Amino acid sequence: MSGQGIAAATAAFEQNRYIDALTILNGMLGKSEEAAAVTLLLAETLEKLGFTAEAAEAFEQAAQHAGAEAPLVLRRACGLYFAIGDDDHTQLIGMKLLKSLPADPELAYILARSLRRTGDNALVDLVKNTLVESDDPEHLKLAGDIFAGDDRNPASLTLFRKIAALHPDDPYSQLKYLAVARDFCDYAAIERIERWLGDEIAAGRMASLAGDTGYSNLLHCGVERYNRLATNNPGVSEPPSPAATRQRRSRPHLWSDRIRVGYLSSDLWDDHATMRLFQSVLEAHDRERFDVTLYCYTPERFVGFDGGNRGKWGKIVQIHALSDAAAADVIRARQTDILVDLKGHTAGSRSKILNHMVAPLQVAWLGFPGSTVNIECDYIIGDAIVLPNSSKPHYHETFCRLPETYQPNDPVYRARPPAASRADLGLPDDRFVLAAFNAARKISLPTLDCWAAILRGASNRVLWVMIDGDLARGNFLSAMKSRGVEADRVIFAPKTSYDAHIARLQAADLGLDTFPYNGHTTTSDQLWAGLPVLTVKGSNFASRVSESLLTAIGLPELVASDPDAFVAQAVALSNDPARLASLKQRIEANRYTAPLFDAERFCRHLETAYAMMADRARQKLAPEHFDVPAQPARTSPFR
Structure with missing residues (x-):
C-alpha cells in the first residue's frame, strides 16, 4: 500500500497538485516503511506551497533517512533556513556540513551569505575559496564582493579572471581584473586588458574609464x-553641487587667533609610511599660531603598533566608530578652520566626510597623487614639479604649491642603521645591484621593458626586486624570460622591518624607479639610505614625484627625459663607478x-600655506592658485 501511496503523491506533485500530494503524504507519516521517500517528498511539497520553515524542518528529518545523500538533503534545509532569516539554524547545520561537503559551492554560498548577514566575516574565510572554484555567476558575484579588498590571496586572480570572462564588455569587471592582475604580476592579462582599454579610448568610448578606481588608473595611465575619468571610487560617484560649495564657504564661522588645523586619516601610527614622512612636521607646528587636531579613524590593531609617538602630534579625536555624518558633526563642532584630508582615493579612505561640508577650508594633501575627483576640496597641496600650470585644467582643486617639494620627510625618527653586508643579504659582491623596491603593482609594462633592456645590456648587472608570493614571482620571472632575461639575473627581496630595509638599501648600487606611478615614500627611503634613484620625467602628479624628491636633494640629473634615456643612463652608471x-x-x-629632509623648514612653508588660505577665507574670497614663498636658506644643518 505504501508504494501505491508514494506513487500517487509523486504523481500529484509532478502535476502541480501540491495540496493533494500533501494530503496523501500526511496520511502516510509514521506508517510508511518508505520514510525516506515520504519525508523527502513532503519537504519538497511544503517548499512548493511556500511553507518554508516547515519545509526546512522536513528536509532535516528526511536527512535522517537519506543515507549517503544526507549531506545534500541537509544542504537544502540549510538554504531554506537562510531564506527565512534563521541564521542560527543555517550556520549550525552549515558548519557541520563543511566536514562532509568541504568543496561544495552551493553550501559555501549559503554559509557565506548568512555569515556576512550576521557580521561574522572572519568565518567567511572558511568558505570563500570554494566560491571561487564555482562557475555559477551568482556564486562568483558574491565571491567578488568578499574578495574586493583582499589583494594578497592568489585565489582572487582566478576569481576576477572568471568574472571578467563572464562580462567581456563590462569595464568594471575588466578593470577590476586588471587591478588584481597587477598585484600578481600577470603581465599577459595586463597587456590584454590594457590593449582592450586602449581600443575603447581610441573608439571614443571614454565611459569605459569609469570602471577604474582613481588609484588603479594611476598605475597604468x-x-x-x-x-579624472576614473570614478569608480566607493561612495563618491557624484560631485557636490556648486551651490553646496558656496553655502559652505559663506557659512558663518568663528575664527580665532590660532588657525585650527585638522588632519583626517586612518594612518596615524608611527610605522605607517605616511607618518614616517610626516611626524616630525607635526611636532614642529608652532602651537602659538596653530591648534592641531588629528581626526583619527586608524583601526585599533594598528594603533596598537604605535611606538608611543602619537601623543606628540596634537590632540587626537577618535572618529573610527562614527558614521561619516556624525564624524563631520564632531569636526564641525570643534570649529575646524582647515580640514586636511591625508587619504584621498586610497585604501581605507573616508574622504567623503568632506562632502558633508565640514570646514570653511578643505584641503587634499599627501595621500593621493592626483585630483580627488568628486570630493569637496578647495585646495590641493603640491609643488611646481608635481603640479605645473599645464595640470590646472584637470583638477577641480585650486593649487597651493610649496616652494621645494610637496612631500615632508622625517629626519628625526627615521631609522638609519649601518649598512647590511651583501653576504648577509644573499647578494653577489661582483655584480652591479639595481634595487627596485616599489610595490609590485607599480611595475607597468613599460617599466618591465626598461628593466629588461638594462639587464640584457651586460652580464654584470642583477635586479634586486621586492615581489611577494610564489605566483607573482613566477609570473615576473616568466615575463623577464620572454624579454630575454634569465632567472639568475633576478634576486627577490623579502619584506622586512623598516630598520632592516634601510640597512639593506645601502648594499645596492642604484635604485630603479617605476612609471607612470613612481616610488613616493619608497624613493625618499632610498635617498635617506644614501642610494641614488633613477627615474623618468613624468606627465602627471604620480609620475613626477621622484623628480620632485630628487630635485629637493640636489640630484635633478637622475631624471631621465624618456624611457630610452632611462635605460641608457642606467647602463652608463653601471659602467662608471666613479x-x-x-x-x-x-x-x-x-x-x-x-x-x-628638513622637516622644520618644510613645516614653516606648510604653515605659510595655511595662513595664506585662511587670509582669503576670512575675507570670504574664493580660493585661488598660489605659490608659497621660500624661507631663507638655513646656514647650519638640521640634526
Whole structure:
C-alpha cells in the first residue's frame, strides 16, 4: 500500500497538485516503511506551497533517512533556513556540513551569505575559496564582493579572471581584473586588458574609464585628462553641487587667533609610511599660531603598533566608530578652520566626510597623487614639479604649491642603521645591484621593458626586486624570460622591518624607479639610505614625484627625459663607478642641508600655506592658485 501511496503523491506533485500530494503524504507519516521517500517528498511539497520553515524542518528529518545523500538533503534545509532569516539554524547545520561537503559551492554560498548577514566575516574565510572554484555567476558575484579588498590571496586572480570572462564588455569587471592582475604580476592579462582599454579610448568610448578606481588608473595611465575619468571610487560617484560649495564657504564661522588645523586619516601610527614622512612636521607646528587636531579613524590593531609617538602630534579625536555624518558633526563642532584630508582615493579612505561640508577650508594633501575627483576640496597641496600650470585644467582643486617639494620627510625618527653586508643579504659582491623596491603593482609594462633592456645590456648587472608570493614571482620571472632575461639575473627581496630595509638599501648600487606611478615614500627611503634613484620625467602628479624628491636633494640629473634615456643612463652608471660614488657622496653631503629632509623648514612653508588660505577665507574670497614663498636658506644643518 505504501508504494501505491508514494506513487500517487509523486504523481500529484509532478502535476502541480501540491495540496493533494500533501494530503496523501500526511496520511502516510509514521506508517510508511518508505520514510525516506515520504519525508523527502513532503519537504519538497511544503517548499512548493511556500511553507518554508516547515519545509526546512522536513528536509532535516528526511536527512535522517537519506543515507549517503544526507549531506545534500541537509544542504537544502540549510538554504531554506537562510531564506527565512534563521541564521542560527543555517550556520549550525552549515558548519557541520563543511566536514562532509568541504568543496561544495552551493553550501559555501549559503554559509557565506548568512555569515556576512550576521557580521561574522572572519568565518567567511572558511568558505570563500570554494566560491571561487564555482562557475555559477551568482556564486562568483558574491565571491567578488568578499574578495574586493583582499589583494594578497592568489585565489582572487582566478576569481576576477572568471568574472571578467563572464562580462567581456563590462569595464568594471575588466578593470577590476586588471587591478588584481597587477598585484600578481600577470603581465599577459595586463597587456590584454590594457590593449582592450586602449581600443575603447581610441573608439571614443571614454565611459569605459569609469570602471577604474582613481588609484588603479594611476598605475597604468599618465594622462591627466584620463585620470579624472576614473570614478569608480566607493561612495563618491557624484560631485557636490556648486551651490553646496558656496553655502559652505559663506557659512558663518568663528575664527580665532590660532588657525585650527585638522588632519583626517586612518594612518596615524608611527610605522605607517605616511607618518614616517610626516611626524616630525607635526611636532614642529608652532602651537602659538596653530591648534592641531588629528581626526583619527586608524583601526585599533594598528594603533596598537604605535611606538608611543602619537601623543606628540596634537590632540587626537577618535572618529573610527562614527558614521561619516556624525564624524563631520564632531569636526564641525570643534570649529575646524582647515580640514586636511591625508587619504584621498586610497585604501581605507573616508574622504567623503568632506562632502558633508565640514570646514570653511578643505584641503587634499599627501595621500593621493592626483585630483580627488568628486570630493569637496578647495585646495590641493603640491609643488611646481608635481603640479605645473599645464595640470590646472584637470583638477577641480585650486593649487597651493610649496616652494621645494610637496612631500615632508622625517629626519628625526627615521631609522638609519649601518649598512647590511651583501653576504648577509644573499647578494653577489661582483655584480652591479639595481634595487627596485616599489610595490609590485607599480611595475607597468613599460617599466618591465626598461628593466629588461638594462639587464640584457651586460652580464654584470642583477635586479634586486621586492615581489611577494610564489605566483607573482613566477609570473615576473616568466615575463623577464620572454624579454630575454634569465632567472639568475633576478634576486627577490623579502619584506622586512623598516630598520632592516634601510640597512639593506645601502648594499645596492642604484635604485630603479617605476612609471607612470613612481616610488613616493619608497624613493625618499632610498635617498635617506644614501642610494641614488633613477627615474623618468613624468606627465602627471604620480609620475613626477621622484623628480620632485630628487630635485629637493640636489640630484635633478637622475631624471631621465624618456624611457630610452632611462635605460641608457642606467647602463652608463653601471659602467662608471666613479660617477656613482660621486652621486652617493652628494646624497650624504646634502642629507642635512638640502630641503628634502628638513622637516622644520618644510613645516614653516606648510604653515605659510595655511595662513595664506585662511587670509582669503576670512575675507570670504574664493580660493585661488598660489605659490608659497621660500624661507631663507638655513646656514647650519638640521640634526
